[in-house]
Amino acid sequence: MTQLTNDTFLRALLREPVDYTPVWMMRQAGRYLPEYRATRERAGSFMALCKNPELACEVTLQPLERFPLDAAILFSDILTVPDAMGLGLYFAEGEGPHFEHPVRTEADVERLPVPDPEGELKYVMDAVSTIRRELQGRVPLIGFSGSPWTLATYMVEGGGAKNFSRIKGMMFDRPDLLHRLLGKVADAVSAYLNAQIARGAQAVMIFDAWGGALAPANYRDFSLAYMQRVVETLTREAEGRKVPVILFTKNGGQWLGDMAKTGCDALGVDWTTDLADARRLVEDRVALQGNLDPCTLYASPERIREEVARVLASYGKGHGHVFNLGHGITPDVNPEHAGAMIAAVHELSRPYHQ
Amino acid sequence: MTQLTNDTFLRALLREPVDYTPVWMMRQAGRYLPEYRATRERAGSFMALCKNPELACEVTLQPLERFPLDAAILFSDILTVPDAMGLGLYFAEGEGPHFEHPVRTEADVERLPVPDPEGELKYVMDAVSTIRRELQGRVPLIGFSGSPWTLATYMVEGGGAKNFSRIKGMMFDRPDLLHRLLGKVADAVSAYLNAQIARGAQAVMIFDAWGGALAPANYRDFSLAYMQRVVETLTREAEGRKVPVILFTKNGGQWLGDMAKTGCDALGVDWTTDLADARRLVEDRVALQGNLDPCTLYASPERIREEVARVLASYGKGHGHVFNLGHGITPDVNPEHAGAMIAAVHELSRPYHQ
Numbered sequence: 001m002t003q004l005t006n007d008t009f010l011r012a013l014l015r016e017p018v019d020y021t022p023v024w025m026m027r028q029a030g031r032y033l034p035e036y037r038a039t040r041e042r043a044g045s046f047m048a049l050c051k052n053p054e055l056a057c058e059v060t061l062q063p064l065e066r067f068p069l070d071a072a073i074l075f076s077d078i079l080t081v082p083d084a085m086g087l088g089l090y091f092a093e094g095e096g097p098h099f100e101h102p103v104r105t106e107a108d109v110e111r112l113p114v115p116d117p118e119g120e121l122k123y124v125m126d127a128v129s130t131i132r133r134e135l136q137g138r139v140p141l142i143g144f145s146g147s148p149w150t151l152a153t154y155m156v157e158g159g160g161a162k163n164f165s166r167i168k169g170m171m172f173d174r175p176d177l178l179h180r181l182l183g184k185v186a187d188a189v190s191a192y193l194n195a196q197i198a199r200g201a202q203a204v205m206i207f208d209a210w211g212g213a214l215a216p217a218n219y220r221d222f223s224l225a226y227m228q229r230v231v232e233t234l235t236r237e238a239e240g241r242k243v244p245v246i247l248f249t250k251n252g253g254q255w256l257g258d259m260a261k262t263g264c265d266a267l268g269v270d271w272t273t274d275l276a277d278a279r280r281l282v283e284d285r286v287a288l289q290g291n292l293d294p295c296t297l298y299a300s301p302e303r304i305r306e307e308v309a310r311v312l313a314s315y316g317k318g319h320g321h322v323f324n325l326g327h328g329i330t331p332d333v334n335p336e337h338a339g340a341m342i343a344a345v346h347e348l349s350r351p352y353h354q
Numbered sequence: 355m356t357q358l359t360n361d362t363f364l365r366a367l368l369r370e371p372v373d374y375t376p377v378w379m380m381r382q383a384g385r386y387l388p389e390y391r392a393t394r395e396r397a398g399s400f401m402a403l404c405k406n407p408e409l410a411c412e413v414t415l416q417p418l419e420r421f422p423l424d425a426a427i428l429f430s431d432i433l434t435v436p437d438a439m440g441l442g443l444y445f446a447e448g449e450g451p452h453f454e455h456p457v458r459t460e461a462d463v464e465r466l467p468v469p470d471p472e473g474e475l476k477y478v479m480d481a482v483s484t485i486r487r488e489l490q491g492r493v494p495l496i497g498f499s500g501s502p503w504t505l506a507t508y509m510v511e512g513g514g515a516k517n518f519s520r521i522k523g524m525m526f527d528r529p530d531l532l533h534r535l536l537g538k539v540a541d542a543v544s545a546y547l548n549a550q551i552a553r554g555a556q557a558v559m560i561f562d563a564w565g566g567a568l569a570p571a572n573y574r575d576f577s578l579a580y581m582q583r584v585v586e587t588l589t590r591e592a593e594g595r596k597v598p599v600i601l602f603t604k605n606g607g608q609w610l611g612d613m614a615k616t617g618c619d620a621l622g623v624d625w626t627t628d629l630a631d632a633r634r635l636v637e638d639r640v641a642l643q644g645n646l647d648p649c650t651l652y653a654s655p656e657r658i659r660e661e662v663a664r665v666l667a668s669y670g671k672g673h674g675h676v677f678n679l680g681h682g683i684t685p686d687v688n689p690e691h692a693g694a695m696i697a698a699v700h701e702l703s704r705p706y707h708q
Contacts, residue, residue: 163684165652172653172661215625215647215680217664254607254627271569273608293569298519299526307526310571326569330517 004202006139009071013203013244013266013287015320021312021349022070023342024142027328028063029075033335035062046091050077053126060131064138066335067342070322071139071203074131074196076124078146078207081188082155084115095159102158104166109181114188117195124192125199132200143201145193147208147249148185148230149223152178155185164213171222178222186226190233197235197243205246205268206230212251219255228262246289250327253278260285271326275314287320292341294325297333301340308344317352358556360493363425367557367598367620367641369674375666375703376424377696378496381682382417383429387689389416400445404431407480414485418492420689421696424676425493425557428485428550430478432500432561435542436509438469449513456512458520463535468542471549478546479553486554497555499547501562501603502539502584503577506532509539518567525576532576540580544587551589551597559600559622560584566605573609582616600643604681607632614639625680629668641674646695648679651687655694662698671706 004010009022030036039059043049050056060075079097083089088100103109115121131141146154154160156167170178193204211223227247236243247259248268259267260282269278269290278288296307308323315321323345329338358364363376384390393413397403404410414429433451437443442454457463469475485495500508508514510521524532547558565577581601590597601613602622613621614636623632623644632642650661662677669675677699683692 164649165684165686168647168649169652172650172657212626216628216631218647219626251605251626254631272566272573272605274570277570277608293522293572295518295522296526298523303526330519332519 004137004140006070009322010140010203010241010244012319012322013246013289014242015284015287017319017353019350019353020346021315021321021323021352023323023345024069024071024073025063025325025329025338025342026073028067028069028073028338029059030329031331032329032333032338033062033066046077047089050075050080051123053123053130056127057130057134060127061134063338064135067339068346069139069342071142072131072135073142073205074124074128074144074201076127076144078144078151078209079154080121080124081115081145081185081192082151084120085112085155085188087155097154098159099155102166103152103155103181106177109177109184112181112184114184114191117192121192121195125195128196128199128201140202141200142203142205142246143193143196144205144207145189145230147206147211147223147247148182148189148226149211149214150207150209151185151189152181153210155181161210164210171218182222182226186229190230193230194233194235197238200238201243202238202241203244203246204234205248208247208249208252211249216255219249219252220258223249224255224258224262227259227264231263244287248289256281257283266320266322268324269326275311275321276316279315284320287322288315289322289324291324291326294327294330294333297325297329297337297341299337301337304337304340305344305348308341309348312345312349312352315352319353321349321352323349358491358494360424363676364494364557364595364598366673366676367600367643368596369638369641371673371707373704373707374700375669375675375677375706377677377699378423378425378427379417379679379683379692379696380427382421382423382427382692383413384683385685386683386687386692387416387420400431401443404429404434405477407477407484410481411484411488414481415488418489421693422700423493423696425496426485426489427496427559428478428482428498428555430481430498432498432505432563433508434475434478435469435499435539435546436505438474439466439509439542441509451508452513453509456520457506457509457535460531463531463538466535466538468538468545471546475546475549479549482550482553482555494556495554496557496559496600497547497550498559498561499543499584501560501565501577501601502536502543502580503565503568504561504563505539505543506535507564509535515564518564525572536576536580540583544584547584548587548589551592554592555597556592556595557598557600558588559602562601562603562606565603565609570609573603573606574612577603578609578612578616581613581618585617598641602643610635611637620674620676622678623680629665629675630670633669638674641676642669643676643678645678645680648681648684648687651679651683651691651695653691655691658691658694659698659702662695663702666699666703666706669706673707675703675706677703
């Protein structure tokens with residue numbers, strides 16, 4: 001396997017010494033880049049882009065051509081897994097994702113298969129291999145999945161949810177059934193992430209988009225417990241290096257302390273929690289990734305630089321910080337503003353690592 | 355003025371002894387009630403309903419006819435204030451609110467009037483008087499307003515926001531201009547709430563729907579500071595009683611400690627924070643209002659009862675708890691389930707007050 005030219009990101013996730021704070025952006029391969037929009041146009045649709053390993057590789061690498069990012073992240077979608085479970089993913093014009101066959105009944109849960117990552121999801125694994133080959137060791141590649149709770153939410157609601165009425169209805173009235181569903185989804189997520197690691201993902205991240213919509217006890221039982229189960233079943237070493245695992249619950253700032261005890265290596269933090277507070281909550285157990293408000297990128301480059309300085313200062317001295325936005329970069333951001341953020345992180349973070 | 359038959363709600367907000375935990379529901383006069391839908395149909399539109407004091411009174415009282423609620427809340431909308439500032443509120447079919455004249459420039463901010471509550475907003479004040487008359491002292495009447503930050507968000511975005519790009523762009527690049535806007539809106543909110551109190555509102559609540567979308571420092575500077583300014587200018591006594599003030603920032607669980615220091619009497623808490631943690635954070639400074647996950651009402655009455663018991667236990671022994679949902683009741687809830695919740699609160703809370 002190729003040696004990594006820049007492993008700053010992996011070292012930061014393991015709280016090892018680095019010279020500067022590494023940086024990447026959630027959704028860095030995305031609509032804010034004209035070159036992404038051109039490739040997506042060629043692919044025909046978003047899912048066609050996800051399902052074509054060469055094009056998925058192309059868009060994965062695009063932000064790295066523009067910016068000195070410290071990590072690449074697989075271009076894909078969290079709904080590939082439920083799609084491979086036979087739910088029939090489709091996108092209605094101008095709307096979010098939908099499933100033709102949502103999961104509502106005991107029979108629906110029973111008949112759900114745990115998909116073979118090298119079968120129905122082989123296109124994702126081929127994308128991982130292709131990206132690793134094309135990266136030539138410049139920076140590490142992050143693999144990812146949605147969290148079991150987040151995937152189950154989409155599966156039960158039949159798409160995006162406004163108020164989670166169906167999934168929470170199941171949670172309150174049929175917790176046994178929801179636990180069976182989550183168990184299956186967790187198995188699917190474990191197999192999916194392990195296959196990504198086997199194909200060359202050098203770190204993995206679990207995105208829990210909807211865990212923050214739960215009451216604390218429900219979060220622990222229905223979201224965190226299943227992320228922990230996934231963490232416990234992951235391959236943690238590959239190519240002679242540790243494979244770090246990052247958990248990210250959007251709006252989960254109050255639960256960082258619990259999340260840090262799952263055995264993961266790092267936690268994503270959204271911008272509503274100060275990194276100094278987050279650092280106290282996790283008691284040096286894990287690294288932290290975040291947490292600039294993505295809307296900061298609408299401001300001028302000078303203001304962006306000030307806000308980067310503020311985030312770096314909030315984490316403070318010492319290792320274990322990966323800079324990121326607190327959520328995905330928004331489609332209408334000027335790419336030069338993203339560049340200004342990345343340059344500011346690299347320049348302003350050096351004193352914190354001396 | 356009429357004596358109050360049931361002042362449990364007001365006493366709980368002031369952390370005075372009560373026999374049971376009082377309960378009301380955010381959006382208790384709303385679409386989940388068939389009688390509300392009938393009145394709204396008669397009114398012709400949502401805003402026509404808000405602007406007709408007799409009909410606004412009718413829907414305010416509807417949930418009290420069904421359920422033994424411990425408070426009534428004025429039926430109105432938080433956008434009445436920006437509407438009265440000349441922004442031209444309208445609702446597009448199947449969409450949220452929009453403004454014809456959003457606030458974007460220095461000139462837009464300068465020309466904004468602070469509306470006279472007894473002028474353009476007289477219909478709200480007349481609704482308050484009408485409701486007080488019709489309530490005949492059964493329970494207290496809550497007045498309310500949106501928070502300055504939340505109103506400014508709608509005013510700058512021109513309606514509901516997906517990612518707050520315009521208001522946060524202004525916040526980062528023109529904080530001086532945003533502060534001027536927030537100052538004006540805070541003056542308008544103060545006058546509006548004081549007029550409601552003068553007409554008979556016996557408690558007031560400030561709804562900060564969007565403060566939770568801010569980073570902590572930005573929350574303190576652009577949302578909390580202006581709520582505090584409003585709190586400091588409110589009439590705090592009327593009809594020989596204290597008029598309690600409740601602040602509620604959705605997704606503001608991490609900031610309850612700061613919020614408790616504004617001089618308010620109580621804080622609304624959404625369901626993502628455990629009331630035991632909330633109580634520790636506010637250090638006995640204020641009462642707490644909340645916090646059942648509104649989705650609980652999709653479950654069976656038996657499960658609802660269990661969840662009510664859990665919320666009561668999380669607050670624990672002692673006074674200073676007003677039971678509520680953690681957010682507004684959703685339109686597709688079975689009204690009988692709301693009734694089950696209210697009955698469970700009244701029955702199960704008595705031991706906590708002995």
